[in-house]
Amino acid sequence: MKHYDAIVIGSGQAGSPLCKELAKAGKHTAIIEKRFVGGTCINDGCTPTKTMIASAKAAHQVAHSAPLGVHIAGSHINMKEIKQRKDELVVSWRDSSRNSMDETENLDLIFGTATFTGHKTLSVKLNDGKELELTADLIFINAGTTPMIPEIEGLDEVGYFTSTTLLDVEEVPDHLLVIGGNYVALEFAQMFHRFGSKISLLERGPRIMAREDEDVSEELNEILVNEGLKIYTNSQAIKFERQGEFIKATITVNGTEQEITCSHILVATGRKPLTATLAPEVSGIQLDEKGYIQVNEKLETNVKGVYALGDINGGPAFTHIAYNDYIIVYRNLFEGANRSTAGRPLPYCMFTDPQLGRIGLSEKQALEQGYNIKVAKLPMKQVARATETGQTDGFMKAVVDADTRQILGAAILAEQGGEVMSVIQLAMMGGLTYDVLRDGVFAHPTYSESLNNLFMTLEE
Structure with a gap:
């Protein structure tokens, strides 16, 4: 059993700066990361997607440059080069973040999967197969979320992409069926349409982006449809079957059953908290009905000295909100501030x-x-x-x-x-x-x- 002053679980946009500042403040600190330093933003979210979106926009501009008097012939999409550019940028940011941790005195970077075993006690299954038992006075949970997969007949059998796995394709899908009608689904749908995929998008509700005003939703819907995407509202997939190289999707639209033949599926129906393996409830930490860790306005759980930052606390799932969580917690603990999540802007x-x-x-x-x-x-x-x-x-x-x-x-x-x-x-x-x-x-x-x-x- 090894004791630390502070343990940070997860190296996302709250955990990464927080662990370094804790160490610099004199706290013997460990940060536990099960996969890659940098969390979702650097590895699976903002950095790779916006890099690839830039390529998609360039392709769109080339294809639609004639009205500006610029006529271009013979352009084509090279997905391997697009992926390579994305990978190089991701690795650059990831390595920079890791090197910064490695150079920070008083900070131990541990690669493994953490599980609570008692009050402020953790078991860490290291990626090399060994195990550690750790305790700490302060614990900060920044473990994030993962794509949520709906139960649809045949989905597992035919296979599907998530917003993580679709980033690694080296060939443009012929016909991508997108399940979901919110921000991630729409970004990926437009991106891959611009790469050359035929897109069919299924939204369960009456309109895409249900949280936005109707005029905003309707305007973007019209823009995407005019660009060539097929958007089905009041629709859902009920069954998938493999037919050789293609997939037959049985869907309902406004209650009427119909079929679509596609080549690939993207599931973009939301995310769920990574608390199943973490088992925070074993330490007495309260979760809500969806498994998110409950916190107060200072981001502290019901267990004194244990905090949850970023997506796993059920707040707005944005990188900049996770970073602001870090700002709130650090300044309150070490600078005597009285910051809270109450009333902060949500851009x-x-x-x-x-x-x-x-x-x-x-x-x-x-x-x-x-x-x-x-x-x-x-x-x-x-x-x-x-x-x-x-x-x-x-x-x-x-x-x-x-x-x-x-x-x-x-x-x-x-x-x-x-x-x-x-x-x-x-x-x-x-x-x-x-x-x-x-x-x-x-x-x-x-x-x-x-x-x-x-x-x-x-x-x-």
Whole structure:
């Protein structure tokens, strides 16, 4: 049995910086990682997907450059080169993170799978087959989540991709059936369509992106359909059968059964917490009904000295939220701060093309919370920068409090939507009213300059 001052489980975007800062603060620290340093973001999420999305966008621009007077013939997709570029970038970030840990004094990097065996006690099955028994005064859980696979007849037999395994293909799937209609599903569907796959996408509900306002969902749906994707709403897969090189999918659409023949399947129906093997309940740590670790606003579990950060605590599943979890925990423990998750902003961006940048309340949420609101909306066809670049799909939308003129939220479905959203977020963080942006001086011609015009619509 070896005792540490602190143990961090998982080297994602909370665990990686936290373990180093704990060690630098004089805590004898261990970080336990079962696979690769860097967590989902570096290895299976943000870094590889956005790298490949860049390749897909380049392919799309080449194929649609004629309206700009640029005529290109003979281009083709080389998936092996796309994968190689992605792999090189992933390994570079992963190695950089690991080297930083290796160079940190007072920090032990342990590769293995951790399981709670008692109060603040862990058994670690090392990747080389050996086992360790560890205890610590402080334990920080950053073990993350994994793709959730629905029970569908024949799915295991015909085989399927997840958002992790699809990153490693070296040939473009002929016809990819995507199960799911939210952010991961949509990014992958558009990406592989641009690589050359035929795409059929199944969404159980009446529309894609059910958490967004209807106009946002409908606009992106129209953009993707016009690009050539086939989107089925009110649909689900009920059975799969292998037929030689192809797969027969039996689906229902609006209650009516029909068949689709595809070559490959991507399951993108959400994720589940990695708590089954970890068994935190053995240490008395409370879980919710879905298996997520329950925490308070300071990210501490019901067991004093045990914290859960990132996706595994059931909060918003974004890299930047996990990193902010680290900021909250570290500054509270070692700098005497009093930070919490209460009231923190929740920006996020979906990297379809155009991007969807989101901050604050949606129109629907603002109405549900009883605000007296005004809604500003500007089609990208009326944005100078968009017309100049030929990127006119989408719109900008902001929700403001009609009584205080404060900006409550925004949805920017546009080229560089995440960057424009960030400008609005800064205004919200600074308490600026919408008329400050309406009358502000922004460089011309930029996308952010269109915030003048967006908020002018409220005066019409």
